[in-house]
Amino acid sequence: ETGVTQSPTHLIKTRGQQVTLRCSSQSGHNTVSWYQQALGQGPQFIFQYYREEENGRGNFPPRFSGLQFPNYSSELNVNALELDDSALYLCASSNSGGALETQYFGPGTRLLVL
Amino acid sequence: GENVEQHPSTLSVQEGDSAVIKCTYSDSASNYFPWYKQELGKRPQLIIDIRSNVGEKKDQRIAVTLNKTAKHFSLHITETQPEDSAVYFCASYRGSTLGRLYFGRGTQLTVWP
Numbered sequence: 001e002t003g004v005t006q007s008p009t010h011l012i013k014t015r016g017q018q019v020t021l022r023c024s025s026q027s028g029h030n031t032v033s034w035y036q037q038a039l040g041q042g043p044q045f046i047f048q049y050y051r052e053e054e055n056g057r058g059n060f061p062p063r064f065s066g067l068q069f070p071n072y073s074s075e076l077n078v079n080a081l082e083l084d085d086s087a088l089y090l091c092a093s094s095n096s097g098g099a100l101e102t103q104y105f106g107p108g109t110r111l112l113v114l
Numbered sequence: 115g116e117n118v119e120q121h122p123s124t125l126s127v128q129e130g131d132s133a134v135i136k137c138t139y140s141d142s143a144s145n146y147f148p149w150y151k152q153e154l155g156k157r158p159q160l161i162i163d164i165r166s167n168v169g170e171k172k173d174q175r176i177a178v179t180l181n182k183t184a185k186h187f188s189l190h191i192t193e194t195q196p197e198d199s200a201v202y203f204c205a206s207y208r209g210s211t212l213g214r215l216y217f218g219r220g221t222q223l224t225v226w227p
Contacts, residue, residue, distance in 0.1 A: 004157075033214065042120075042203050042217030043158065056214060090157065092215075102148065103215060105157040 004093050004106035012112045013081050021076040021109045025093035032074040037088040049074050086113045116141040120204050120218025135221045137204035138186040146207040147187045153200045194225045
């Protein structure tokens with residue numbers, strides 16, 4: 001098992017609500033990437049945080065936002081939830097700002113939007 | 115941007131047989147190719163990876179091959195066991211100022227006893 005943890009494990013929300021997901025990176029890792037995995041699909045890159053700054057973003061709207069804290073843990077915030085936001089949200093930690101590096105995944109947060 | 119295609123989407127084999135999963139990528143600058151195994155309800159787990167300066171890498175029953183010219187890479191599992199049953203994802207990575215993984219759509223491998 002990796003040292004990456006996420007909370008909560010499961011979450012049910014209704015359309016229009018807001019949600020915050022949390023990720024603690026593996027010890028010694030300073031980079032956190034967030035991915036959305038819809039049912040039956042591969043993970044899709046949302047954004048990456050390196051040393052508390054957003055270090056790139058995938059094709060997701062601005063209502064997906066994030067933070068990274070001085071201890072390198074991270075939050076993913078999603079505003080104005082839509083039904084299509086239902087998915088497994090994975091964070092992955094690594095120890096560089098984008099150089100060749102292995103990413104270790106957390107167990108994910110399964111979000112259901114009703 | 116990068117596009118990773120993965121085939122087949124499902125694969126059924128008898129225990130003891132070999133399984134091969136293939137991926138292609140589009141960005142010639144991609145230089146790192148990991149494979150993840152995801153069991154039902156669990157996190158993607160890195161099982162093997164290969165860098166662009168290497169053509170083949172083996173770890174016990176698992177091997178990965180890379181053809182940079184053709185831009186494809188493959189996962190080979192020999193002597194399959196029922197516990198190999200899972201979804202396998204290939205991914206590509208271009209090390210730069212943004213190190214994101216691009217994933218294939220996954221292959222559901224079922225190993226029958």
